[in-house]
Amino acid sequence: MRMPDSFNKYLDETGATSRFTYRYFHELVRPRYEIRQFLRQCYLIGYNSLPLIGITGFIMGLVLTIQLRPSLISYGVESQLPVMVSLAIVREIGPVITALIFAGKISSSIGAELGSMKVTEQIDAMEVSGTNPFKYLVVTRVAAATLMLPVLVMISDAISLYGSYLGVNIRGNTSLRLFFFQVFQTLQFGDVLPAFIKTFFFGFAIGIIGCYKGYNSSKGTEGVGRSANSAVVVSSLMVFIIDLIAVQITDILGLN
Amino acid sequence: MEGHNPDAVIAIDRLVKKFGEKVVLNEFTVDLKRGENLVVLGRSGSGKSVLIKCVIGLMRPESGTINVLGEDVLSLDHDGLDNIRSRVGFLFQSNALYDSMTVKQNLEFPMRRHLKNIDYKESMDRIMDALENVGLAHTLNMMPSELSGGMQKRIALARTLILNPEIILYDEPTTGLDPITGKEITLLMKEIQEKYKTSSIIISHDMKCVKRAADRIAVLVNGSCYAVDTYDNLKRSSDPNINQFFE
Known part of the structure; x- marks a missing residue:
């Protein structure tokens, strides 16, 4: 029986991505280490994403609080608003929404940048210049994305909770101290740790997919556009798939 | 280097490069002598750029040998390739x-x-x-x-x-430039050759550049080195595979 071409293409793509990921780990541990380039990527990927992540985090916390309030009032548990919002933000919404925004910003820019470097032979020029382009371009970007996303999620969560505090005070009167006292009294180790760990996987998936799509971009400007576009689509999908797996594992381990 | 000119800084012997089923280079053989400018002339998509990318180790051929400055490029490891690349310059298209x-x-x-x-x-x-x-x-x-x-x-x-570098590989150096700038680049290439005594392989189908820069020309037809001679001798040829470039 002959498999459809689309299925064969999917298997080819999966195999190529797996080989690319294997090569990443292989090059990651092998000297020479591109420390300066890695730090530069941390700045570009992490610090430069901060304003976007901060604004969306703030709006997320504020909107969630405003929308949850009527439901909680109808059940007579309005006082539990900080508790509900903080659990939702820290456990699920914060990591996933931040990762999706990060995928939109970083995966597309990595895909387009590496794709354009490939098309204009800059990657070949790097190799001729005595540099391992995979190590210089891919390893540094994926490592930076893996390490920066958890930091951004922590910052985003903090800003979201502050947004939520302002949301609570639109129609109420709660002090900042009381709000955060309620939040930290509610949050358990099992709420924070799994959510934090999964963000490393989100960051890794976003980085590796962006790099894979860009590094294997086909010739021409159309190929670069396609790389950037599919980098966002695939990495966003991967965020949800990893989230699904993480939730199942957390459940099995009894951390829910 | 057995069988090749001992003055050769690059010796390419029976090089075969395929992309899938398509044979781009078919038993291509040519030498680059010390201090000369060798132009590889061929139609678009005939494998000229592929040839010099194989020379510098950016692409790996299916078979054949490439000897650069006494080193067999295809048997070199990463450090060996880096060493060769520090002695061979590459101007990208x-x-x-x-x-x-x-x-x-x-x-x-x-x-x-x-x-x-x-x-x-x-x-x-x-x-x-x-x-x-x-x-x-x-x-x-x-x-x-x-x-x-x-x-x-x-x-x-x-x-x-x-x-x-001792050798410079030029990949279509005048493509996309106006005729005046193209001429300036070609003269600059000649000036560099005379000043630094470099040897060069120049990939081109710009006949003005070819005429100004070439000491010898290798004509690439159907993946093979069809003829190697000076500009004037090739121009006089009545072979349609050669004079198509000079019309």
Whole structure:
């Protein structure tokens, strides 16, 4: 029986991505280490994403609080608003929404940048210049994305909770101290740790997919556009798939 | 190097390169002598660029041998290839200047990689020397996007010269340039050859560039080296595979 071409293409793509990921780990541990380039990527990927992540985090916390309030009032548990919002933000919404925004910003820019470097032979020029382009371009970007996303999620969560505090005070009167006292009294180790760990996987998936799509971009400007576009689509999908797996594992381990 | 000219700095022997079922280079054989400019002439898509990418180790052929400065390129490991690449310059068709770096950083990049112990003063001297050679010393802190196509080509040439290579591989150096700038680049290539005694393989189908730059021409037809001779001798040929380029 002959498999459809689309299925064969999917298997080819999966195999190529797996080989690319294997090569990443292989090059990651092998000297020479591109420390300066890695730090530069941390700045570009992490610090430069901060304003976007901060604004969306703030709006997320504020909107969630405003929308949850009527439901909680109808059940007579309005006082539990900080508790509900903080659990939702820290456990699920914060990591996933931040990762999706990060995928939109970083995966597309990595895909387009590496794709354009490939098309204009800059990657070949790097190799001729005595540099391992995979190590210089891919390893540094994926490592930076893996390490920066958890930091951004922590910052985003903090800003979201502050947004939520302002949301609570639109129609109420709660002090900042009381709000955060309620939040930290509610949050358990099992709420924070799994959510934090999964963000490393989100960051890794976003980085590796962006790099894979860009590094294997086909010739021409159309190929670069396609790389950037599919980098966002695939990495966003991967965020949800990893989230699904993480939730199942957390459940099995009894951390829910 | 057995069977080849002992003066050859590059000896390509029966090189075969395929992409899937398509044979791009078919038993291609040619030598580059020390101090000469060898132009590889062929139609678009005939495998000219593939040939020099195999020479520098950016592509791996299916079979054949490539000997560069006494080293068998196909048997070299990563360090061996790096060593050869520090002695062979490559001018890319699209210039391949790094968009995110200034002209100075573009020129510094191969130096920092190949010459790990070079100090700042020597590095700056080399950069200024290379930029003066191409007449663009004032562009030191400019970004590639601020330069015209011709200037970018000159900067790319300066980057190629920065390691004082013994061999330079030019991939279509005048493509995309107006005739005047194309002529300037070609004359610059000749000037570099005379000043630094470099040997070069020039990939081109720009006949004005070919006429000005070539000491010998290798005609690439159907993946094989169809003829090797001087410009004047090839121009006199009545063979349609050759005179199609000179019409």
